[in-house]
Amino acid sequence: MRKSIAAAACSAFVVAALTATASFAVELPKNDYPTSARADYVFACMQTNGQNRIVLEKCSCSIDTIASLLPYDEYEAAETIMSVRQKGGESVAMFNSFPPFLEKVKNLKRAQVEAELRCF
Template identity: 45%
Template sequence: MTRIVVPVALAAFLAGLSTARADDGYPTYARVDYVLGCMMSNGQGPDVMRKCSCSIDEIAAHFPYDSYVAMETARTLQDMPGERASLMRGVGWVKDLLDEFRQIQVAADLKCF
């Protein structure tokens, strides 16, 4: 019985994530993804989780979600091998967007960590 309840509860929870958005436009799944990545880099535990949550809250306060999506997409494309990905590496507005995000992220980490 427990084997059925847990996946159903998890599916219901994940279905709700797709529509949950904070007032700043960041959906819950984007915040969770950031926090999980942050925790993979900085360690596990409730203290690190609070610090990583603080960091994404600070980023969301200073960086619009649409820009965050563009930045994540550009960063993913830049990390890919090949000729097509190399086209993204030399684009000026992509570099500017990534630089702006890095500055905001550093400021957020300084405040939260």
């Protein structure tokens, strides 16, 4: 009988611990870009502007500024649209003329201009 009580107490403790852990899972802010997205941006920025410490700091500042102005889901959508546009042809014509897509790209470009002014 003591083993049953001990097993039940242990089970209750595990459930309580898992519940407590789950309560710490907080939704990330909208501008919390994944590290890989920030790294990709900085890498491409450094390829374009030079590969030294000063440029690393400026490129890091740039993606941080963009992240402060544009939620990640909007950034990702605009990057995807611009990537599809590069393929060219009739199949991507919608990405060059559909107003909601144009607006997403404009918002990203505005954020990039602001980042350029603040960081470079």
